[in-house]
Amino acid sequence: MYRYDELDQAFVEERVAEFRDQTRRHLAGELSEEEFRPLRLRNGLYIQRHAPMLRIAIPYGLLRAAQLRKLADLTRRYDRGYGHFTTRQNLQLNWPALADVPDILAELATVQMHAIQTSGNCVRNVTADHMAGVALDEIDDPRPYCEIVRQWATLHPEFTYLPRKFKIAITGSAEDRAASEVHDIGLHLERDAGGELGFAVLVGGGLGRAPVIGVRIRDFLPLADLLGYLEAILRVYNRYGRRDNIHKARIKVLVKSLGAARFRDEVEAEWQACRASAPLVTAAEVARMRAFFRPPPYETLTDQDAAHGREPRFAAWYRYNTRAHRMPGYRAVLVSLKAHGGNPGDATAAQMEAVADLAERVSFGLIRTTHSQNLLLADVRQDELYEVWRELDGQGLATPNIGTLTDLIACPGLDFCSLANAGTLGVAHDIQRQFDDLDYLYDLGNIEIKMSGCMNACGHHHVGHIGILGVDKHGEEWYQISLGGSANGYTALGEVIGPSVPKQEVAATIGRIVEVYRALRTEDEPFIDTLRRVGLEPFRAGAYALHPQAA
Amino acid sequence: MRYILRRREIVADDWVHLGEEPAEAGAVIVPLERLRTDAARWAGWRGRLGVRLAPAEAPEDLAAELERFGLIAVEFPNAGDGRGYSQARLLRNRLGFQGELRAVGAGVKRDQVFLLARCGFDAIELAAGEDLEAARRALTRYSVAYQPGAAGIPLERQRFTL
Numbered sequence: 001m002y003r004y005d006e007l008d009q010a011f012v013e014e015r016v017a018e019f020r021d022q023t024r025r026h027l028a029g030e031l032s033e034e035e036f037r038p039l040r041l042r043n044g045l046y047i048q049r050h051a052p053m054l055r056i057a058i059p060y061g062l063l064r065a066a067q068l069r070k071l072a073d074l075t076r077r078y079d080r081g082y083g084h085f086t087t088r089q090n091l092q093l094n095w096p097a098l099a100d101v102p103d104i105l106a107e108l109a110t111v112q113m114h115a116i117q118t119s120g121n122c123v124r125n126v127t128a129d130h131m132a133g134v135a136l137d138e139i140d141d142p143r144p145y146c147e148i149v150r151q152w153a154t155l156h157p158e159f160t161y162l163p164r165k166f167k168i169a170i171t172g173s174a175e176d177r178a179a180s181e182v183h184d185i186g187l188h189l190e191r192d193a194g195g196e197l198g199f200a201v202l203v204g205g206g207l208g209r210a211p212v213i214g215v216r217i218r219d220f221l222p223l224a225d226l227l228g229y230l231e232a233i234l235r236v237y238n239r240y241g242r243r244d245n246i247h248k249a250r251i252k253v254l255v256k257s258l259g260a261a262r263f264r265d266e267v268e269a270e271w272q273a274c275r276a277s278a279p280l281v282t283a284a285e286v287a288r289m290r291a292f293f294r295p296p297p298y299e300t301l302t303d304q305d306a307a308h309g310r311e312p313r314f315a316a317w318y319r320y321n322t323r324a325h326r327m328p329g330y331r332a333v334l335v336s337l338k339a340h341g342g343n344p345g346d347a348t349a350a351q352m353e354a355v356a357d358l359a360e361r362v363s364f365g366l367i368r369t370t371h372s373q374n375l376l377l378a379d380v381r382q383d384e385l386y387e388v389w390r391e392l393d394g395q396g397l398a399t400p401n402i403g404t405l406t407d408l409i410a411c412p413g414l415d416f417c418s419l420a421n422a423g424t425l426g427v428a429h430d431i432q433r434q435f436d437d438l439d440y441l442y443d444l445g446n447i448e449i450k451m452s453g454c455m456n457a458c459g460h461h462h463v464g465h466i467g468i469l470g471v472d473k474h475g476e477e478w479y480q481i482s483l484g485g486s487a488n489g490y491t492a493l494g495e496v497i498g499p500s501v502p503k504q505e506v507a508a509t510i511g512r513i514v515e516v517y518r519a520l521r522t523e524d525e526p527f528i529d530t531l532r533r534v535g536l537e538p539f540r541a542g543a544y545a546l547h548p549q550a551a
Numbered sequence: 552m553r554y555i556l557r558r559r560e561i562v563a564d565d566w567v568h569l570g571e572e573p574a575e576a577g578a579v580i581v582p583l584e585r586l587r588t589d590a591a592r593w594a595g596w597r598g599r600l601g602v603r604l605a606p607a608e609a610p611e612d613l614a615a616e617l618e619r620f621g622l623i624a625v626e627f628p629n630a631g632d633g634r635g636y637s638q639a640r641l642l643r644n645r646l647g648f649q650g651e652l653r654a655v656g657a658g659v660k661r662d663q664v665f666l667l668a669r670c671g672f673d674a675i676e677l678a679a680g681e682d683l684e685a686a687r688r689a690l691t692r693y694s695v696a697y698q699p700g701a702a703g704i705p706l707e708r709q710r711f712t713l
Contacts, residue, residue, distance in 0.1 A: 007695045008695075010694055010695050014693050014695070015693075018692055022662065035630070035660070038630060038631055039662055121631065121633075152697055152698060154697050155666070155693070155696070156697075157665075157666040157667075157669035157696075157698065158633075158636040158637055158640050159636070160633065160636075160666055161630070161631055161632065161633025161666075162633060235637050235640075238633060238634060238636070238637045239637050243631075243632060243634075273645060274644070274645065277644040277645070279698065
């Protein structure tokens with residue numbers, strides 16, 4: 001993975017010194033809250049319901065063991081011994097003290113980490129496919145380009161005060177595991193007819209109040225032009241994006257108001273005009289970055305049936321929590337942060353340390369965070385899977401539910417977030433209890449539930465097969481349910497099925513929805529396919545039918 | 552007397568904004584809108600002329616008359632409005648403006664001066680009450696940048712070259 005040299009190190013240390021000074025001025029009354037706010041946001045610091053929240057950047061979800069250990073250490077010393085992994089592959093601390101944040105950032109800098117631009121109206125953490133480099137269907141590893149974009153976006157002098165936040169995701173595979181079509185810019189690695197690498201460019205995707213799927217404005221952008229073209233898009237947005245209304249300030253609104261064709265023409269015109277002075281991604285720079293992401297020293301192995309003769313619990317874990325790897329004899333292991341009874345995406349300091357140790361022993365010392373709020377050990381030998389499972393199981397990190405209904409995505413909700421209208425964690429626990437029978441869960445197959453505590457859609461509810469949105473109804477928490485969303489190759493936005501339901505009814509309503517699926521599916525037909533085949537109506541009817549016991 | 556940052560020095564300002572005082576034949580900065588509505592007056596102006604751009608105004612509109620202006624002031628009404636950064640880049644990189652490029656307005660604070668300089672501003676007129684000396688120091692807060700600088704801005708080190 002990328003390693004800082006003395007320039008990168010000097011930069012993050014200078015950034016810490018700047019923020020230490022800004023925090024001091026704020027605490028001394030020299031910087032008002034209004035003046036301090038955009039500065040702290042650009043260093044990942046929100047003021048939340050109970051305390052500040054610090055969002056630490058994990059660029060494209062990649063961590064060294066020593067970095068994960070440092071995160072564990074920080075949660076213990078400055079927080080309450082746990083952290084929350086987000087859909088954008090970052091880590092949030094829920095309870096740091098404002099005065100400690102400069103020290104936390106200084107400690108992060110010692111392991112080549114930071115919290116720069118994890119919030120605020122600027123280019124946020126660049127995310128990627130968590131299977132980068134090991135996926136079977138990959139055209140090219142997206143991470144070198146993510147790092148190039150990360151560096152370019154870091155304190156970009158022209159684009160640090162945009163109309164609104166700006167999210168970029170890059171994927172290199174046919175299957176979109178990074179939700180790139182619901183990002184402000186989604187970049188898909190492609191090869192042209194001559195075999196040259198470049199990107200398809202999607203713009204204007206996003207969730208929030210008005211969810212939109214990104215539109216393709218370029219089928220093929222040569223690698224060399226990546227940054228110049230991004231500058232053209234950002235410049236058009238920076239100049240013409242709305243600043244009068246926070247709810248209409250995302251680039252998706254500009255794309256929609258101009259129309260995709262005119263927006264594309266504006267970008268192309270800007271691109272032609274700025275090409276001469278635009279930064280060029282040279283072949284040397286690409287080679288330099290690619291060298292950081294070379295495959296680890298794999299051994300020559302053959303595939304084996306790792307589950308053969310093992311107990312059913314291991315076999316279930318193997319089936320649900322491991323993935324095929326491009327190298328024979330290896331598997332990628334998903335570390336489930338979706339234990340029943342736990343908060344989705346949360347990990348304790350002890351769990352982080354255990355995963356860091358494991359990564360050093362069995363996965364070349366690297367850990368990845370995933371869009372679906374789990375961790376990944378990407379390069380595990382198949383003959384070590386059983387031991388890995390036993391260790392993860394001992395840490396409560398082997399719940400064999402990845403890809404099932406209880407592998408749900410949820411934002412922190414009303415329990416932590418000052419924007420939320422309703423809680424998500426209690427509902428997640430209700431759902432985990434309702435679907436605690438693994439055999440039943442497996443029978444249901446792949447169902448993605450995504451839940452947000454407010455319209456801002458941090459939990460991506462619009463693109464869940466089943467989406468849950470918390471709403472405030474006269475001071476009570478109610479939940480709107482939508483069906484049919486998807487963010488995986490065939491991006492679709494879910495449709496609300498009817499009136500919202502009270503908190504205690506959410507899990508039961510989902511229970512009725514999946515029963516409709518069980519009744520209507522053909523053999524082996526996944527939930528989303530049945531839904532697309534038969535339409536919403538039977539689900540709508542079933543969802544609101546009285547529970548048989550209550551009838 | 553107003554003091555401003557010019558490059559890395561604190562200097563007495565030798566320009567006035569229209570309305571500040573009757574600068575007969577002196578160096579005056581006129582909002583673009585006033586320049587258009589009072590075109591005849593400013594066409595005959597004998598002193599140095601500067602123009603002030605509001606955030607929504609397009610620098611491209613000045614392309615044909617850049618030689619008229621010894622100075623272009625770009626307005627930042629608040630620190631969060633970043634349109635002026637793009638205006639500066641366009642003036643320097645695309646239109647090749649060589650005169651003084653000055654950041655003005657209530658949004659020009661010490662925490663922004665590093666970015667402003669990197670976009671091509673060689674003069675910074677701080678918001679009222681800002682500490683000039685602290686702002687001058689903030690210009691050199693970073694020794695590293697990840698983007699090529701605007702033309703004419705010295706760059707110690709950079710990752711990407713033009």
